[in-house]
Amino acid sequence: MKFGGSSLASAERIREVAEIICSFPEHYPCIVLSAMGKTTNLLLQAGQEALRVAPGAVPSLAPLRTIRELHRRTAAELGMGSREDIESLLSEMQQLLVGISIMQELTARAQDSLVSFGERLSTRLFASYLRSQGVATRQHDAFSIGMTTTDDFQNADVLYAETLPALKAALARPPGAPRAIPIITGFLGRGINTGAITTLGRGGSDLTATVLGAALGVEEVQVWKDVDGVLTSDPRIVKEARPVPMLTFDEATELAFFGATVLHPSAMQPAMQVSSLDVRVKNSYNRKAAGTLISRDRDMTDVLMTSIVLKTDVTLMDIVSTRMLGQFGFLAQVFDVFRDNQISVDVVATSEISVSLTLDQSKIWERDLIEEEIQSLMSAFGDFAKVSCTHNVSIISLICNVAKTSSILERVFRVLGRESVNVKMMSQGASKTNISLIVADAEGRTVVQALHDEFF
Incomplete structure (x- = not known):
């Protein structure tokens, strides 16, 4: 406990x-x-x-x-x-x-x-x-x-x-x-x-x-917090947010990485190594609340949307090859730059000659040196790519059943159209639990509230 x-x-x-x-x-x-x-x-x-x-x-x-x-x-x-x-x-x-x-x-x-x-x-x-x-x-x-x-x-x-x-x-x-x-x-x-x-x-x-x-081979780890479990969204943004009864380790990890503050992003790693270990999030101020049970698997048959997370103050970087199509090694060169600068990226969307990705500046840079450090990073791409940056964007992460992508995205874009919001980038790939949308910071909270209204 x-x-x-x-x-x-x-x-x-x-x-x-x-x-x-x-x-x-x-x-x-x-x-x-x-x-x-x-x-x-x-x-x-x-x-x-x-x-x-x-x-x-x-x-x-x-x-x-x-x-x-x-x-x-x-x-x-x-x-x-x-x-x-x-x-x-x-x-x-x-x-x-x-x-x-x-x-x-x-x-x-x-x-x-x-x-x-x-x-x-x-x-x-x-x-x-x-x-x-x-x-x-x-x-x-x-x-x-x-x-x-x-x-x-x-x-x-x-x-x-x-x-x-x-x-x-x-x-x-x-x-x-x-x-x-x-x-x-x-x-x-x-x-x-x-x-x-x-x-x-x-x-x-x-x-x-x-x-x-x-290490001890217990059946359950209870993490006691000051909320009733992992919620459908940040209650500071969505007053109607409510507890999610069950999550998988993959869902909980994605939630933590993309801004949900209930659990440490790496906390699921040990549980994943032990087949019998579950994690339960409970509220020490409200003992009778059921909380959220996090386990290796759960029945996803009736699951559409699990939780909607907002991560603000992100930088979007667009990197386009200056060479012709068919240039193998372009992606390797791009990610070599991030490796050499010891910078990790959050969300990535790629084509043969371009890469769009997001950087969480709160993790990487000194607050008063962000612009200088970004200019230094951009110059590292030298003559093999053109780079542009957009500051003050937000990642909206939809922790959902990606097997039902068509139904989810149909409703998501209907909401975005109604709110007159344009998506700057979208990523859905290796993760089977997360679809990420990039929008302007000024629109982030409005979109999260509108999407929560739609799905919950």
Whole structure:
């Protein structure tokens, strides 16, 4: 069972989560926790502010004070008073910030160490509370029990061959030993070569939970959020959005990659490797909601549209060969440019002499350098292609039953015609679950609402 930051935002929420865990007496769950509330954001803010102040001013930084007060107040409200393990971590965190201030440098490695304090604090606090309620627990830092990753700080990949057997061995209960619920840090791992703390990217606690599920051979991983499951669209855009009862792993992965924030994009990978593992999204604020069950397969007979996702602020790039038809190697040259610049693309449409594709600038570029970096990228195509860019476009991803494409697209284009919206690009190919439409940013929300009205 994994619980996110909003589920752990206060003493009241922690009591509720403890109650949820204890309401499954027939199971002995393994628990993965995120940092409390907005702690990760506060730690990132503290790191930036430490670069701008003298070392002596670090203890009084506002974000650091907020983190200290939150954890001390929560411990007191849970009836635990001052906790030596919490105070020790708070002191270590402050020392790291002082070091950042002295060095006037915040490396990716140091930032991963800094943000790790959120999960390390929340798991110790929660494990202590459960013990105070008579529930046997053991707190574990994931990086200490075998969660092994690449050394790509801030967005490391899990190394499954090393990780799965190590986690299984670390969490196995010796015969006759007393049972204790494992409380494990989400989001964190250890770099295979550096031995340093790494992080799995934003939302990486979901991935921690499914990795543990695969390692332990459990039947179900429950990801507890603050919504009633995966929804038919973003409720901030479509007020009538409602939970989707069932999804496949492929559908859930496409949803996550194209903007749905309920699950980490890589969280389905471990589940796909284990035939018997399902993932269920539940709401910690509304326990009685059925949630969304995500599994390997589902009956698609009556499924037309599953969910509609909007991804805004995207750049569309059109690349046209300057040579004649029949030029083999054109696509290879195009994608060599993206490989050399370490840029991935979202959506692609191709012909023999042209390629249209989208780039998510929020993932790739510094906000104040986007134009310069795009010009540099365009010049890399040299004399073998002409390149043009269109900024401020949106990807509308239709997670649907692609076997019924004709029926779906007939209705989609009827809606687009009614709304007087022109599609700049469309992609439907290798994915059997996703049709992507590119429209102007200014039209994106209107189109999503209109399509939701049509299909739901």
